[in-house]
Amino acid sequence: GQQVMQIPQYQHVQEGEDFTTYCNSSTTLSNIQWYKQRPGGHPVFLIQLVKSGEVKKQKRLTFQFGEAKKNSSLHITATQTTDVGTYFCAGPKTGANNLFFGTGTRLTVIP
Amino acid sequence: DAGVIQSPRHEVTEMGQEVTLRCKPISGHNSLFWYRQTMMRGLELLIYFNNNVPIDDSGMPEDRFSAKMPNASFSTLKIQPSEPRDSAVYFCASSPRTLSYEQYFGPGTRLTVT
Numbered sequence: 001g002q003q004v005m006q007i008p009q010y011q012h013v014q015e016g017e018d019f020t021t022y023c024n025s026s027t028t029l030s031n032i033q034w035y036k037q038r039p040g041g042h043p044v045f046l047i048q049l050v051k052s053g054e055v056k057k058q059k060r061l062t063f064q065f066g067e068a069k070k071n072s073s074l075h076i077t078a079t080q081t082t083d084v085g086t087y088f089c090a091g092p093k094t095g096a097n098n099l100f101f102g103t104g105t106r107l108t109v110i111p
Numbered sequence: 112d113a114g115v116i117q118s119p120r121h122e123v124t125e126m127g128q129e130v131t132l133r134c135k136p137i138s139g140h141n142s143l144f145w146y147r148q149t150m151m152r153g154l155e156l157l158i159y160f161n162n163n164v165p166i167d168d169s170g171m172p173e174d175r176f177s178a179k180m181p182n183a184s185f186s187t188l189k190i191q192p193s194e195p196r197d198s199a200v201y202f203c204a205s206s207p208r209t210l211s212y213e214q215y216f217g218p219g220t221r222l223t224v225t
Binding site: 033041042043044045048088098099101103104 | 144153154156159166167202204213214215216217218219
């Protein structure tokens with residue numbers, strides 16, 4: 001069946017280091033969304049990518065959608081303690097109107 | 112905009128009791144989603160509604176779970192009877208449209224069944 005996998009599952013970085021999480025889908029996606037969930041909080045929408053090879057930036061965050069529209073990445077430059085949380089990618093279920101959420105990457109930033 | 116509102120925020124109940132979780136979506140959003148989040152299974156979609164009509168309930172664990180959306184501003188998720196394995200955080204989310212549009216999550220209800 002359709003799956004959306006993320007790696008790594010956990011990542012510990014020193015403050016100021018870069019961080020990248022990768023998202024891989026078993027099927028081609030029409031779009032991909034990224035969410036951030038702070039500890040004890042709820043998922044918050046960050047961005048949506050639609051076009052093949054699309055790259056979008058939000059300050060220190062860079063999002064990329066693969067050429068085949070089956071993978072995506074989120075890169076954070078010079079992490080800060082405010083970046084702590086779990087980052088989820090989500091893609092639409094084929095032929096349906098709901099999202100498959102990835103397994104998430106939990107980021108810990110060590111001051 | 113108040114965002115998605117969920118109640119209660121915390122619920123502790125004994126096994127066998129009925130539990131009702133409530134959600135008020137963002138005004139004007141026509142899609143509503145119920146999710147369950149646990150450490151073991153991550154974020155799972157239970158059911159979603161489009162224009163108050165249930166579209167896909169394939170994620171509902173079993174007959175003990177039921178969800179309703181009697182109008183555009185209110186939805187409930189009911190568990191009867193509850194079991195310890197139902198302990199999780201339940202999120203409600205709404206979206207302005209189905210497919211390809213971002214979802215706005217409520218703060219969640221943390222359910223503990225003892």
